Amino acid sequence: MFAEKIMAVLGYEYLRRAGDLAAFPLRRHAEARPVTRVLVENGMISVPVQVAPQTDDWLDHVLFALKHEGVNLQVLAQALPRIPAERLQGAVRDTPNGQYVRIAAYLWEHFAGQRLEQRPEIAAPYVDVFDAAQYVTGPSRREPRWRVNFNGLGSLAYCATVERTPAIAAGIGSRIIERAGEFLNSLEPAMRDRALTWAYLHETEDSFAIEHEAPTEDKARLFVQLLHQAHNGRRLDEDHICELQSSTVTNQFVRADQFRTEQNWLRGPGRGTSGVTYVPPSPDLVPPLMAEWMNFANDAPRQVDPIIAASIASFGFVFIHPFMDGNGRLSRFMFHKALCMSGRLAEGLLLPVSVAMKRHEAEYLKALQSYSKPAREQVKVMWIGEGDYTFEFKGDDAIFRYWDATECVEFGFAMAAQALDVELRQETGFLAKYDAVLRRVNDQVDMVGNDLSTLIVICLDAGGTISSKKRKRYANKVPQAYFGIIEEAVQEVLEDGEGDSDDRA
Numbered sequence: 001m002f003a004e005k006i007m008a009v010l011g012y013e014y015l016r017r018a019g020d021l022a023a024f025p026l027r028r029h030a031e032a033r034p035v036t037r038v039l040v041e042n043g044m045i046s047v048p049v050q051v052a053p054q055t056d057d058w059l060d061h062v063l064f065a066l067k068h069e070g071v072n073l074q075v076l077a078q079a080l081p082r083i084p085a086e087r088l089q090g091a092v093r094d095t096p097n098g099q100y101v102r103i104a105a106y107l108w109e110h111f112a113g114q115r116l117e118q119r120p121e122i123a124a125p126y127v128d129v130f131d132a133a134q135y136v137t138g139p140s141r142r143e144p145r146w147r148v149n150f151n152g153l154g155s156l157a158y159c160a161t162v163e164r165t166p167a168i169a170a171g172i173g174s175r176i177i178e179r180a181g182e183f184l185n186s187l188e189p190a191m192r193d194r195a196l197t198w199a200y201l202h203e204t205e206d207s208f209a210i211e212h213e214a215p216t217e218d219k220a221r222l223f224v225q226l227l228h229q230a231h232n233g234r235r236l237d238e239d240h241i242c243e244l245q246s247s248t249v250t251n252q253f254v255r256a257d258q259f260r261t262e263q264n265w266l267r268g269p270g271r272g273t274s275g276v277t278y279v280p281p282s283p284d285l286v287p288p289l290m291a292e293w294m295n296f297a298n299d300a301p302r303q304v305d306p307i308i309a310a311s312i313a314s315f316g317f318v319f320i321h322p323f324m325d326g327n328g329r330l331s332r333f334m335f336h337k338a339l340c341m342s343g344r345l346a347e348g349l350l351l352p353v354s355v356a357m358k359r360h361e362a363e364y365l366k367a368l369q370s371y372s373k374p375a376r377e378q379v380k381v382m383w384i385g386e387g388d389y390t391f392e393f394k395g396d397d398a399i400f401r402y403w404d405a406t407e408c409v410e411f412g413f414a415m416a417a418q419a420l421d422v423e424l425r426q427e428t429g430f431l432a433k434y435d436a437v438l439r440r441v442n443d444q445v446d447m448v449g450n451d452l453s454t455l456i457v458i459c460l461d462a463g464g465t466i467s468s469k470k471r472k473r474y475a476n477k478v479p480q481a482y483f484g485i486i487e488e489a490v491q492e493v494l495e496d497g498e499g500d501s502d503d504r505a
Helices: 002-007 010-018 060-067 073-082 087-093 099-112 166-173 174-183 189-210 218-227 240-248 281-303 306-320 327-341 353-359 359-378 406-441 449-461 468-473 480-494
Strands: 030-032 040-042 043-046 141-143 148-150 153-155 158-161 275-277 381-385 390-394 402-404
Touching: 010 030, 010 060, 010 073, 010 449, 030 060, 040 141, 040 359, 060 073, 060 099, 073 087, 073 402, 087 099, 099 148, 158 281, 158 359, 166 306, 166 406, 174 189, 174 306, 174 406, 189 327, 189 353, 189 406, 218 240, 218 327, 240 327, 275 359, 281 306, 281 327, 306 327, 306 359, 306 406, 327 353, 353 359, 353 406, 359 402, 359 406, 406 449, 406 480, 449 480
Parallel strands: 030 043, 158 402
Antiparallel strands: 040 043, 141 148, 153 158, 381 390
16 A cells, blocks of 8 residues: 555656655655656646556656756765666666656766666766756756766766746846846946945844844944955955954854864754754865865856845855854855956945845745755754753755755845845935935034934834834923925925936936
């Protein structure tokens, strides 16, 4: 009965269940259904019985999955080494030029750590591991032995996958980086400087606020300096990343001079093991993972869309969690670093993505949990007491090396667009309105500059009125008539739409 239930599912899901593999639940799984052709709908791939693998042979399911489901390296890394070399050699002899059997053989040699002997002559054209119509791909690296191109986002030691969803295709075509530069360069220099000063400050405040912290003046200054360093062109290595980490934390006891050598974990509400929400990879896995992550983060921004590279670098960093503290803020810095390393964001320019993330914290958490929740299921946590735990990784290293970044990239595009089209444009419009009000009232009132500035901001935020509570607060410093003058000026500016144009040259 159990075997029949397993055979109802096909490909990756069959391998995942039959082998009890440490692989995350699939976005879509394949099942044999009473259909006449392969259909993808409602989170399922429906497959005609005659197309489905007819046996429980693992290689048949691997080849079916590569053809109909795409590439899932988490599953393949664990399933392929369990296939006997003789079985794969026989399949290669039968169809030496078959594209899927060549991909399977190429991946088998890597994951099994050995070569298939008696390989027949292969005359077929090179084949890509990832179909560019289905996935966002990276630069191709040829493997002449099997005439296979590895074109993943990373390497066979660490690789993210990004499906080419409608949202991601739209994001690639939206030219966010170029439009940000065009918008900021359209402003008068003084206005651009003010807008960027706001962006750097609020990016800092909101990056801390996401972690429920209010930065001290020293912390804020250090983080603003860090954001400016994103433009310095220096490649990321362990020493540099440790320097960056040290600049984000003020507690000398958590400043790092190397990647962590201890196990860390993330806590949420709840007691005991239920409060542990994520367990990053073990310390011995951090150096090889970070070596691969750094290769990607240094090179990908110039090889693929910068927002895609930035999203993978940012989320990938926080999933590895290479330090005991400061990982969250540093991961958001890595978003900016990738944009700067792309060469497409001019010196000094900034997209305030953390401001957008703070406004959309629920969506940010959902993107993080798209990886962290299934990863948490692969770790057995035992409570010792007084905040101490032991951790037993039930799964395979593959869960940390290969991950589906699709949801994280979609979120990255959404936040980059919000940072430009809402945060930067609205703040620049607000500054323009403020200036217009100030010009109208400056000759009519005699007030302390700070009080006038504060009341203009209050009135603009309230849509043209100053509440009785605010009037009482300033009654001993501001003549009653001045309140009306400020309100009238703000209402005129709002009615005229001053500051609403996107092109303020």
